[in-house]
Amino acid sequence: MEAVDERFLPVPGNVLPRFAGIPTFMRLPHRAAAELDDVDIALIGVPFDSATSNRPGARHGPRQLRDLSTMIRLVNQATRVAPFHLARCADLGDVLINPVSLDDSRRRIVAYYRDIAAAGVVPLTAGGDHFISWPILEALAADGPLGMIHVDAHSDLYPPYFGGFDSHGTPFRRAVEQGLLDPRRIVQIGLRGSSIDMSDVDFADEHGIRQIAVEEVFDRGVDDVMDEARRLVGKEPIYVSFDIDAIDPSQAPGTGTPEVGGLWVQQAQRLIRRLTGLEVVGADLVEVSPPWDAGGNTAWVGANLMFELLCVLADGVHRRRP
């Protein structure tokens, strides 16, 4: 392994105990968005939840994710990946969103991520509700539509809310409509629950989006499902969007639209590890809503899934490095 830049290694727990210190994501150094020249991967919070149709609170997600993430250590024991040794990671803090305006917030997020993309930095984002994936995609898909692996209880392909409004249920319908995503390279995993009228399924069918219900994952197993998903998205750039409500509410109760009978964390870890080698240009973990989980296990699950995503991203950065 090449020389490691010590400035980007989290302080270990036997120097500063894990409950101590000002919490950044995984105890990484805090960098201003303007100082990105030596950063490979940026961990970013987007504390916006004003597009939530049911239970709000995901605006508090980034802070609790930071808090819990300080319990993450350096090496992924299951895969032996040590992401902070493979790529220079930093916590950029939170995007300055406007909680009383969807439009203003959307503009702010697009502008922010355009700068990230321009700097050649790979973003790993903590939401916030799922609305935020739309402006992120708008910034990242500048060079053409992306593929996507989307893990979620809901398709988020729903028609406009209240007759004509965007919400956290519409981001990927809008992204497909705008050409930010290539629908034939979208795979949605973990779908379940009751539905209003199946209009999202109709949209998926019309555009060739592959939807995999949670029952199918339980029947086929994660490995088989991911083999198919890898085939479908291919080697071209993809985005990975993970909605914490994909996980069963017993493991992740703190979310805005819980659905019973979900994926297990154990399956989600395996699923993310199977993304290794794909061309992932960005990822997010959204819908962690602290007010709905006093115990904080949701954020602890979320922080671990972010770590798994980070291992995939860092491995990609490392492989692509000349």
Add this chain to the structure above:
Amino acid sequence: MEAVDERFLPVPGNVLPRFAGIPTFMRLPHRAAAELDDVDIALIGVPFDSATSNRPGARHGPRQLRDLSTMIRLVNQATRVAPFHLARCADLGDVLINPVSLDDSRRRIVAYYRDIAAAGVVPLTAGGDHFISWPILEALAADGPLGMIHVDAHSDLYPPYFGGFDSHGTPFRRAVEQGLLDPRRIVQIGLRGSSIDMSDVDFADEHGIRQIAVEEVFDRGVDDVMDEARRLVGKEPIYVSFDIDAIDPSQAPGTGTPEVGGLWVQQAQRLIRRLTGLEVVGADLVEVSPPWDAGGNTAWVGANLMFELLCVLADGVHRRRP
């Protein structure tokens, strides 16, 4: 599909958001018990828990189940059943029980369900503790003993409590003794935990009741178990009683007598879906006890299992319709 009676369709969440409105079961219309002539299936609360031997609180179950059930939508995505389009459903409110008297409450419940049965309405009941199944069976078994599929951590075939009293542990022993249930058509699924003296097992063995421990479900799988259960109960009328403590306490902590190592919600959903086609004359979901689950996931699980039961009941109503 025949014409749908719009009066019985729940108001959708993009007209009135799911957190808004006075909560009835699944946002159904509220009907008085006296106005049942156009109702097929009645959702009824029986907020009685005074037969509880351990932790009380299930009297608060119907209200929290109503509250959470407003997040249920119209179509079961896994089965594509749309129950509110198949049958006219209504929320009848709660039976007027007397919290300080088992005897008085039992009389009130029997009388109430006799009227339901007389009106030809199929009841889907939310408890309350498991004692309430006994008077419900007394009303529904007027024409002869019923079969039963009973999902529970406990057999509820225990001998009288404190030497001579009924409790929420005795309903099915009493129902068998009174000829309300045909023991050879009873299947109990999910049994586990420690036992005082195995006298309930002796009772089951003597009467030919089939008991399936949770370990057997894990070993054989839900489908195989349900094939056997369907064979045993046959095509004659059955009752379905689902005690939420059948589910693992991580998914359903809010109950009076939790037992670790339970069924998963994912298995319970599959189990209930496999009831389709049986002659189900009524069902209940009992022992949701809100004070023991501040987060409310137990009631959310309970509301979803009620929805699965409702899909089975509505399908039956629809099939039997001339």
Add this chain to the structure above:
Amino acid sequence: MEAVDERFLPVPGNVLPRFAGIPTFMRLPHRAAAELDDVDIALIGVPFDSATSNRPGARHGPRQLRDLSTMIRLVNQATRVAPFHLARCADLGDVLINPVSLDDSRRRIVAYYRDIAAAGVVPLTAGGDHFISWPILEALAADGPLGMIHVDAHSDLYPPYFGGFDSHGTPFRRAVEQGLLDPRRIVQIGLRGSSIDMSDVDFADEHGIRQIAVEEVFDRGVDDVMDEARRLVGKEPIYVSFDIDAIDPSQAPGTGTPEVGGLWVQQAQRLIRRLTGLEVVGADLVEVSPPWDAGGNTAWVGANLMFELLCVLADGVHRRRP
């Protein structure tokens, strides 16, 4: 006392226990907004919180207030007022707001309350965040500016948020600017906490609004403060707006912007009772945010304060009756 209309008397707890039944405000009959001809006072929910600058969740307020309010009985023991015998009260359900649009929601609320006002019905509203008082005032102040007694930790006279947006911190500044309120007849009670820049105080000073800090209430006592407040608002019509965050967070933790060192509930009860005899044309109780109070005491306090407000309103209806 004249004959009482039995249809408007809540069902007593020794007929249907207080934990039972579908929860309406104080167990009142549910009426559609279109059927108001025999209603004197309407209890209305406005489950809107998308103008919240800090912790969201007040959209869940009306439902939890309804739930807890079922523990309210018929007579105010302290004052011997029996409001349901003095005036015909009904629960109108919730206004159909749009959670992802402030503008759309504002229009919907104004229209709704114009109908209420046109019907000659006195509204007692449960929020929702404090933004909702602005459109309510817009509807109620059709005949000229109202006075207001406003109990709150915050003045809600703040300048536009994020440079040009309305929020739950701006309603009364906007109402004064629009001539909906007569600033010289506004009394604000309970103000405290840290401030960004005192610009709201400057606005109050410029317009002649009387602000009474919580420390002044503790020093002078409620009776003395209320004597002054009654003098200032006089005999002309006033609106009463009660933000639950006026109360100390130990008694009312479930709110979006808590401030320590607040009024006691005991003082608030006394304060509201001293409104009797004023010309109150409407009242609200806002900012109860259930996700921030798992125990529910905030909503129980809120329901009791709504009952105290209702006693004042019912007494007014009764006095004005020919």
Add this chain to the structure above:
Amino acid sequence: MEAVDERFLPVPGNVLPRFAGIPTFMRLPHRAAAELDDVDIALIGVPFDSATSNRPGARHGPRQLRDLSTMIRLVNQATRVAPFHLARCADLGDVLINPVSLDDSRRRIVAYYRDIAAAGVVPLTAGGDHFISWPILEALAADGPLGMIHVDAHSDLYPPYFGGFDSHGTPFRRAVEQGLLDPRRIVQIGLRGSSIDMSDVDFADEHGIRQIAVEEVFDRGVDDVMDEARRLVGKEPIYVSFDIDAIDPSQAPGTGTPEVGGLWVQQAQRLIRRLTGLEVVGADLVEVSPPWDAGGNTAWVGANLMFELLCVLADGVHRRRP
């Protein structure tokens, strides 16, 4: 001070830390009810709550009170009373009640306390709901009616429940009817909340019971109120019954029928200390309901009030000792 019996001194916290050990009331020795010859004061649990009309759970009170009471030390700093040095105290465990029968439980409690009274032991009881005071009084009033100081939000003088049943709202009406209490020597302190129909007030007025609303306590102060109470009960034997719902729900949320605007713990401590010198033959602390207070502060308040009551009882034992 005479020689102290070391066997009755709680183990100190610097020998066995307060979080350690099997929890008895205040770390006292556990005695069987049959071994009372050297005991002066018995601490007894009555874990019965099946007479509760609203929220159940007080059956879990004695255990949580024992748990929290292990934080109590030996000397009352405010009064310098050291109760364990003044009287020999022991924890007798719990009365064997029957949770599914009021009648059977009532018989069991009467018999148990007859033995206590026969042994000349002063009982300090932890409930359970307020129903239990009735059978306790039946045992203790064998030699004639007692006076009573009763601190509570509710008078518990209500008429029969559901037309003809006893409940936790009827104990003192029944005790007066049976001649167990002398109504002219009853003082009720802390009454408040809404009322169904004021029939309990009529009963009090007819029998000469003195009722002091919480507002009167706030206006006059504890000392003045207690001067009057001491005059009214005089020097004859009295019972003291303290319902934890007398305390404001912010300090004692864990109870079955909370009422906002209550007494402060600080006032309750002062109130109990002012009982010193009265002829108190027994006392109880009831309605602590752990499921409604996850944090446990209610039980911590309850344990402290039991300690204050114990100081009064021990002082009485010590004074009466020849």
Add this chain to the structure above:
Amino acid sequence: MEAVDERFLPVPGNVLPRFAGIPTFMRLPHRAAAELDDVDIALIGVPFDSATSNRPGARHGPRQLRDLSTMIRLVNQATRVAPFHLARCADLGDVLINPVSLDDSRRRIVAYYRDIAAAGVVPLTAGGDHFISWPILEALAADGPLGMIHVDAHSDLYPPYFGGFDSHGTPFRRAVEQGLLDPRRIVQIGLRGSSIDMSDVDFADEHGIRQIAVEEVFDRGVDDVMDEARRLVGKEPIYVSFDIDAIDPSQAPGTGTPEVGGLWVQQAQRLIRRLTGLEVVGADLVEVSPPWDAGGNTAWVGANLMFELLCVLADGVHRRRP
């Protein structure tokens, strides 16, 4: 079956309800450590957590485990083992540890367990943090190194903390270094999570300790893993140490160093049952930390796993009895 000593049978729940009574482990008789001559198995609390590197609170474990364990009954339904009929069990209370000194506490624990071992009593211990296993092993391994089956998310083979201190992460490294454990007869099951530097894995590899990650358990199944474990530890004496954090945090959130993606309770039950027949000389269940699980399910899981361990120990006592 031989005659059972009734003094050692827990009181059944239909005599004293399970929520009643002073809580000992599984309602067993409380014995002083000095009275062990007729005891076969001792249940002991060690409420020590001052070696915790992250979240403290396990000092409160024994008390909550006792509280919840009163819901355990007499017969293991899955295995039909009735441990209290096979061996005389008693609750010895808690070891007198010193919360502000690791060294003093270690000395106290060693001395205490030497007496237990000398009395020929088999100890089943409830922690406390994992540090306590080290002094227990020091006492039990007097006759030579023991084997160990160790179920845990962490290996606890970590190097000294803060450069030279013992902690709850070092007990088994120290025990191996001191010759208390035979590393080739150690099997560690359930390991997972992120790691600082894999130095514990190096230690395990050097000493021949078998480590089985949680992923391996999921892939191979419990039975296959346990077949291997039984082969490795053989027929010589072993100790069993079960850290509750082996279990997934959804089922056991109340612990000091949670790791997502854990074993299921259902697997843990099967795992412990497969220990039957091994020469188990002692066992512990550690790291239950009540402040991190308001609901108490962690302790309920812990109490059930203690019961499973007790069944194994009682079966061993019974088999070895002459």
Add this chain to the structure above:
Amino acid sequence: MEAVDERFLPVPGNVLPRFAGIPTFMRLPHRAAAELDDVDIALIGVPFDSATSNRPGARHGPRQLRDLSTMIRLVNQATRVAPFHLARCADLGDVLINPVSLDDSRRRIVAYYRDIAAAGVVPLTAGGDHFISWPILEALAADGPLGMIHVDAHSDLYPPYFGGFDSHGTPFRRAVEQGLLDPRRIVQIGLRGSSIDMSDVDFADEHGIRQIAVEEVFDRGVDDVMDEARRLVGKEPIYVSFDIDAIDPSQAPGTGTPEVGGLWVQQAQRLIRRLTGLEVVGADLVEVSPPWDAGGNTAWVGANLMFELLCVLADGVHRRRP
């Protein structure tokens, strides 16, 4: 007012909402301990709780205090003090303590605060348990004994724990013994609860320490008590130590040794404001223990009291500035 250094002004909530961003104390800039030349007042966390005799958890205090403190704004409305405009404040992060060694942690804290004192910076510390005040005093009292105003439920003058150990109950006894504090200039306010043996009172009496019980504060009022306290400590340098358990547990439940019947926050605010003008050389706020308050109000109270202390300190810095 002189020119304000903008770098030390917290970012306002209408630029970055209060729930957003990496949480430092009151949103102040984070400075390394080595960069103190332009800092007047340092906010410092000492996350140490291993000297706790009862409930641990205060090690998590600094992080939760930081989190909640981001809701603090710029101006104290009651006093009109704007501390960040009067003095340059920064968050130094946490001292690197060792959770498994009191001695090592004590050495680390002394060394850290010696550097702070040498730099002429005034420290405002967030604990941690009360043990930490001892090493802080050791560093600050280099030039002679300090006076102290100490607000607490406990005197913390207790004799050594377990016969010879320091704990969080011994810091001020040790500080007096070592000559770090001048006992005649110590005033302790808010003392209450039960006591083991009054030996701390004897120590106070012998050394001339003034102890003011909470009952005395309620009887005399805060202003009168503080007039006396100001007289006693005089104009020489003092330290201010505020234990959150001085506050009533209803307002501050999250602490290790709660005592019922405490000071109100409203009194504490008034008390601290009355410190203005005294020569305060440092202050701390200790014993906030997050695991014991899921809701977080304790930390919100603590953050507000830190803000009140900061106003006093900043005013002192400003007055002393040449």
